[in-house]
Structures are given as structure tokens and as C-alpha cells.
Amino acid sequence: MNVLGIETSCDECAAAVVSGGKILSNVVATQVPFHARWQGVVPEIASRMHTEWIYGVVEKALSDAGLEPEQVEGVAVTAHPGLLGSLLVGLHFAKAFAWARGIPFIAVDHLLAHLYASRLGAKDPPEYPFLGLLVSGGHSAICRVDDFDNVTVLGTTIDDAVGEAFDKVAKFYGFGYPGGAVIDRMAQSGDSGAFKFPMPNLYKTGKDGKDHRCDFSYSGLKTAVINQLEQFRKKKPSGTPGGEACDIAASFQKTAVEILLRGLFRAACDTGITTVVAGGGVAANSCLRSRLAEHGGLRIIFPPPELCGDNGAMVAGIGEQYLLRGGASPLSETASARVKAFRRRYP
Numbered sequence: 001m002n003v004l005g006i007e008t009s010c011d012e013c014a015a016a017v018v019s020g021g022k023i024l025s026n027v028v029a030t031q032v033p034f035h036a037r038w039q040g041v042v043p044e045i046a047s048r049m050h051t052e053w054i055y056g057v058v059e060k061a062l063s064d065a066g067l068e069p070e071q072v073e074g075v076a077v078t079a080h081p082g083l084l085g086s087l088l089v090g091l092h093f094a095k096a097f098a099w100a101r102g103i104p105f106i107a108v109d110h111l112l113a114h115l116y117a118s119r120l121g122a123k124d125p126p127e128y129p130f131l132g133l134l135v136s137g138g139h140s141a142i143c144r145v146d147d148f149d150n151v152t153v154l155g156t157t158i159d160d161a162v163g164e165a166f167d168k169v170a171k172f173y174g175f176g177y178p179g180g181a182v183i184d185r186m187a188q189s190g191d192s193g194a195f196k197f198p199m200p201n202l203y204k205t206g207k208d209g210k211d212h213r214c215d216f217s218y219s220g221l222k223t224a225v226i227n228q229l230e231q232f233r234k235k236k237p238s239g240t241p242g243g244e245a246c247d248i249a250a251s252f253q254k255t256a257v258e259i260l261l262r263g264l265f266r267a268a269c270d271t272g273i274t275t276v277v278a279g280g281g282v283a284a285n286s287c288l289r290s291r292l293a294e295h296g297g298l299r300i301i302f303p304p305p306e307l308c309g310d311n312g313a314m315v316a317g318i319g320e321q322y323l324l325r326g327g328a329s330p331l332s333e334t335a336s337a338r339v340k341a342f343r344r345r346y347p
């Protein structure tokens with residue numbers, strides 16, 4: 001089934017065609033250079049650029065796939081979560097395309113799509129259930145995945161998302177934008193033991209009666225790394241870490257990864273599930289990949305780098321699964337900035 005997937009939840013304007021689980025095309029037009037000046041995504045700019053680009057991006061996805069619009073059999077689109085104005089551009093384009101051609105329209109959850117990405121084109125796709133490690137700029141969660149649309153959150157961040165922590169640290173230090181990839185690159189030539197940053201211990205502070213074993217937090221680490229910048233400012237007239245910048249990047253990255261892994265290993269112990277599928281932009285992180293590869297007891301599956309960040313193929317891929325099951329969304333379906341698809345282990 002030829003399924004067109006559209007993704008405009010944040011700053012990537014993306015469209016792809018998937019057929020029978022195979023990617024026929026995958027076009028991602030990034031707005032990164034247009035937001036770099038502000039060191040973060042400016043929602044108004046994002047939605048305006050999606051409006052300007054969406055037609056051309058979809059046209060290219062169809063021509064790369066060698067398809068005419070009339071050969072598309074279903075349209076899937078990210079409907080939540082994300083920036084509302086940006087989501088609405090893709091959502092309305094998809095609805096109009098589906099309505100004009102009389103084909104089914106599927107509203108997809110962005111986080112489910114990230115978790116689905118590693119199955120696309122995989123020779124040996126993981127059996128359900130598996131553990132999902134969802135790590136992006138807006139969300140971080142450790143989940144039990146029983147099916148492509150049946151996900152239970154076992155642990156999540158109680159404050160900042162892991163990608164957000166990378167982006168904010170890079171912003172404060174002036175390392176560059178977006179922070180994740182920059183810090184990852186700098187860390188290659190840094191000493192990860194040079195600075196000791198704190199690991200949060202939520203397990204001991206679960207005064208609300210809930211079990212926080214697999215939850216995690218990034219605000220303490222972020223604050224500690226930013227406070228270190230104050231120390232540099234006091235000591236050096238230039239106020240920058242200078243030659244120690246790569247050590248800061250490596251030490252921060254190592255701690256950020258350890259925080260995730262502690263929750264993940266606890267989830268593996270609790271559930272007895274030993275297959276882990278990663279998804280989201282931070283899944284491209286080299287330290288996370290190498291630390292997980294060292295862990296002999298778990299089978300770790302990462303999507304290829306082009307499917308880690310936001311893309312239309314993951315949306316088309318999961319959309320095809322809904323269609324194969326006979327599902328379709330009403331054209332009255334609307335966008336939402338919030339996560340809708342996950343259940344929490346406790347209310």
C-alpha cells in the first residue's frame with residue numbers, strides 16, 4: 001500500500017512514501033539555519049516556513065518515489081504532540097490531499113512514530129513486547145511497547161527532556177545550535193571524567209507514594225553544568241571554559257547518558273524484557289550508542305541515523321499499520337500540543 005507520511009510537528013518539514021514497510025522516498029527539509037540565530041525553535045517562524053515548504057516537500061517525496069498523486073492510497077500525518085501552529089500546517093495539508101483524492105487519512109502520534117522508526121526496513125524487526133527508549137528534544141520516556149499503538153510509560157523525566165538539556169547547556173556555553181549534535185562532536189575530544197556532575201536520585205524522594213524507580217530528571221544536571229560556567233567566569237577574564245570546553249561537553253554527556261541508562265536498566269530488571277528499541281533525535285548520540293552496546297544482557301536496536309530525528313517515513317510506516325488494520329481517522333480530527341497516545345503505569 002503506497003502511504004504518504006507528513007511530519008511538521010517542529011522544525012523539520014518532512015514527507016515520505018512507504019509501501020509494504022519499505023521506504024520509497026524520505027524528504028526532510030530542515031529549518032535549523034532559520035532558527036539558529038535564536039538558539040531555539042521560534043514557533044511563528046516554524047509554522048510560516050512549513051506553509052511555504054509543504055507543497056514542494058510533498059511533491060519531491062512523490063517524485064522520488066516515482067509516484068503520481070493518484071497512486072497514493074492513504075495519507076498519514078503527525079497530529080500530536082508538537083508546536084500547534086506547525087502541526088496544523090501538515091494536518092490540514094494531509095486532510096485536503098486525502099479528501100480531494102477520496103483516500104483514507106490517518107492522524108498519527110509523533111512519539112509512537114518515533115518508536116516505530118526502527119522497524120522500518122529492518123531485516124529482523126523486534127518481537128513485541130520490547131522496551132522503548134524515547135529520547136527527543138521535547139520528550140523522554142522509557143516505555144513498555146506491546147504493539148505499535150499500545151505503549152505504557154514506565155519512567156519519564158519529571159522536568160526537562162534529555163534533548164532539551166543538551167540544547168540548553170550548548171546555548172548557555174555558546175557551543176552552537178542545535179546542541180545535541182554539537183556536544184556529541186565536542187565530547188569526542190574531551191575527558192568525560194574531568195568534571196563530576198550530580199546524578200538525581202528520585203527513587204529515594206518518592207514522597208508522593210508513587211514508584212519513581214524508572215523516572216529521571218535533568219534540571220539538576222543542567223543547573224550544575226551551567227553553574228560551572230559561573231566558576232569559569234570568576235576565574236578567567238574571558239569567562240569561557242577555553243580548552244576545557246570539550247571536557248565540559250564530555251562530562252555532561254556522560255552523566256546525561258548515565259541518568260537514562262539507570263532508569264532503563266531498572267525497567268529491564270522489573271519487566272524481564274531484554275530487547276530495547278531506541279527512538280528520537282538523542283538516539284543518534286554516540287555515547288548512548290556505545291554505552292548500550294557494552295551492555296551484554298540487552299539486545300539494542302537503533303534506527304539508522306536518518307530515521308532518528310523527525311522524518312515522514314516513520315509517520316508513513318505507522319500509518320500503513322493502521323490502514324492494514326482497517327483504521328482511518330475522521331476529517332474532524334484536530335491537532336494537539338500534548339502527548340495523547342501513552343498510558344502511564346500509575347494514574
Ligand code: KG4
Pocket residue numbers: 010135136137138139162163164166167178179180181184280281282283284285286308309310
Ligand atoms: O526527535 P527530534 O528530532 O525532535 C523532537 O521531536 O524533539 O529530536 C531533537 C533533539 C534535539 O534536542 C537535539 O539536540 C537532539 O535531538 N539530538 C542529539 C543528537 N542529535 C540530535 N542529542 C544528543 N546527541 C546527538 N547526536
Ligand code: ZN
Pocket residue numbers: 110114136137280281309310
Ligand atoms: Zn521527534
